[in-house]
Amino acid sequence: MFLNGLKTKSIIRKLEKVNAARVPVTVGNRLKSIGIIETDVKKFDRKKLKKLASIFNVKEQEIQIVSFVKQKKKEDKENPGLFSVKDIGWKGIFKSSGLKDFGSNSFDVLISYYSQDHIVLNTVSSLTQGKFKIGLGEDTYLTHDLSLEVKTAETDVFLVELEKYLKILKLI
Numbered sequence: 001m002f003l004n005g006l007k008t009k010s011i012i013r014k015l016e017k018v019n020a021a022r023v024p025v026t027v028g029n030r031l032k033s034i035g036i037i038e039t040d041v042k043k044f045d046r047k048k049l050k051k052l053a054s055i056f057n058v059k060e061q062e063i064q065i066v067s068f069v070k071q072k073k074k075e076d077k078e079n080p081g082l083f084s085v086k087d088i089g090w091k092g093i094f095k096s097s098g099l100k101d102f103g104s105n106s107f108d109v110l111i112s113y114y115s116q117d118h119i120v121l122n123t124v125s126s127l128t129q130g131k132f133k134i135g136l137g138e139d140t141y142l143t144h145d146l147s148l149e150v151k152t153a154e155t156d157v158f159l160v161e162l163e164k165y166l167k168i169l170k171l172i
Helices: 003-023 046-056 097-104 119-127 154-168
Strands: 034-039 062-067 105-112 129-136 146-148
Touching: 003 119, 003 129, 034 046, 046 062, 046 154, 062 097, 062 129, 097 119, 105 119, 105 146
Parallel strands: 034 062, 034 105, 105 129, 129 146
Antiparallel strands: none
C-alpha cells in the first residue's frame, strides 16, 4: 500500500513535467497514423472505424488501438492491445512490449476515448507521442489539445462533433 502511494506520486510528478513541457504541433497535410486509447468497459465502436478513417483520410490499418483492462487474464497476457495497472512502472515507465510499441509511435492524432479520470489512462495519454491529442471530458485540457464533452457510448455524436471542430480549426 505504502509503495503504491509513492509509485503514484512518482507518476504524477512525471506527468506534470511532460504536460508542462508539451508544445502543440500543427498537423500536416497528410495524416499517416491515428492512435486510440480506450477502456474495456466503454470501447470505441469498431463499426465506426471506417467513418473515423474517412474523416482523417487514412486507411483503417493505420489506426492502432490499445485497451485498458483492470486485470489481465492468462489468455490476455500476450495480447499487445491490452494493458493494465501492472504494465505501468515507477515514473510512468511502460513495462509491456505492446504498450512500449504503442507509446514509441509518433501518432499524427491521438484519441483518448475515455471519460473517467484514471492515473493509468492519463499516463498512457500523456506519455504517448501525438502531434494532436483529442480527449473526452471537461478536465482533459492539460493533456489534450481538443476536449470534447461527449459520452463514450455515443460514438456517432463523437464523430460528428470531432469532424465539426476539426473543420473549424482547419485541420481537415
